[in-house]
Amino acid sequence: MQGLNPFHRGHGDGGRPAPVRHVPARPAPALNRAPRRDPAPSRLAYRLNRMMLRPLVRRLVHIGLPAFLAAMVAGLWLSDETRRANLTGGINAIVDRIQHREEFMVKMMTIEGASPVVDKGLRAMLPVDLPASSFDIDLEKLRERVLKLDAVEAVDLRIKPGGVLSAVVTERVPVVLWRHARGIELLDKTGHRVASVTSREVRGDLPIIAGEGADLAAPEALALIDAAGPILPRLRGLERIGERRWDLVLDRGQRIKLPEDKALQALERAIALDRAQDMFERDIAVIDLRQEARPVVRLGLEAQNAIRRARGQPEIGPDGKPVEAAGKSGGKSTKKSG
Structure with a gap:
């Protein structure tokens, strides 16, 4: 059987020859290959990211910076005198139309608990003539002025529905x-x-x-x-x-x-x-x-004279001097003058 195996001949005691493995050749280094990008952030980006983690910096960026830009734009726009005048006039016109609406108008004034003199004085203290807007009547200042009246102890001022200014006065009672x-x-x-x-x-x-x-x-x-x-x-x-x-x-x-x-x-x-x-x-x-x-x-004088009479002393007058002595002194002075 050995003679029939052609691989056995001339190879010694072994059987089949080992297969030949070919080693692949190393590729030649590429001269124009681009370098790989480093995924780590740069030092500046790292510091910026760390800075944005602070709450104060985030508020400045998200709130402060837009507010500053808005204020700067508004300041530049309002730097023109004509624009300011137009804006002020428009706002005043809107406010005036709102304040003089029918529901804000005071048409009459009622006073309770006041004498005619205090009633007249209180009506004279109104800062405006009726009818007038309720925004033109400062109740607190009016109350302070009314309390300066000597006859007024307390006053309750309020504007009632229907345009009525009500004043309830408590006058001082002389005793x-x-x-x-x-x-x-x-x-x-x-x-x-x-x-x-x-x-x-x-x-x-x-x-x-x-x-x-x-x-x-x-x-x-x-x-x-x-x-x-x-x-x-x-x-x-x-x-x-x-x-x-x-x-x-x-x-x-x-x-x-x-x-x-x-x-x-x-x-x-x-x-x-x-x-x-x-x-x-x-x-x-x-x-x-x-x-x-x-x-x-x-x-009293009568009691003093009664005691003096009981003691045998001369009576005294309202000036405290004895009556007889006063008469004698008067007579002597009369004779001397004569």
Whole structure:
């Protein structure tokens, strides 16, 4: 069988010869091939991308830059005086047409709770003549002007449907008369001026206070008047002394001097003493209560003369001098002159 195998001859002990493998030849290097592009970003692109990640930079780019460009364009357009005048005129015309529409017009004014004098003054304070646009009436400024009136305590201003300007006025109620060097004025319970009067007879139903600074202490004076209930028919008024304290003036020339502090308590003690001993019915000119521990009483002229007659002393006149001495001195002077 070996003789029949032609590949066995001359090849030794082996069988078939190994197949021959051909090694491919290396291609020749291309001289004109383009270089491959690097996918990594450049240094400038990297920095720009990192910068755009900041919120502030994004706001500047997306909002600030367009706003700046728009402002610049608007400024350039408005730099022309004719364009500005046309724009202002157009805007004013539009605003005027809107403000003077029928639903914004005020046609009449109603005032409640005001006296004729305050009513007339309030109508005179309107900044425009009716009918007028509600945009031309500043209610806050008008309220401030109305409150400057002495007789007005509060005012409620509002524009009602139908073009009606409504004013609800609360006037001050005068409760006391204040006599001072410049005249007589009406005051409310807080001491605020209400009006001036020519004489006390205009409001004879009101008590009267006198003296500089009495208006500032009007609440205290009203409390004293309320406490003087039993002697109220005899009360003629209160006088402010030195802008510190009060004197109660009664009829028959009697005067009660009250202390600077705790005047109400001192008056109550004096009224209690009068109830017990009828002190105010006696001939007493002055009751000094300025010292709580030692009240002082000054007798009237008749009581003093009665005591002097009982002691055998000469009577005194209103000037405090003895009547006989005054007559003798007068007679001697007459003889000397003759």
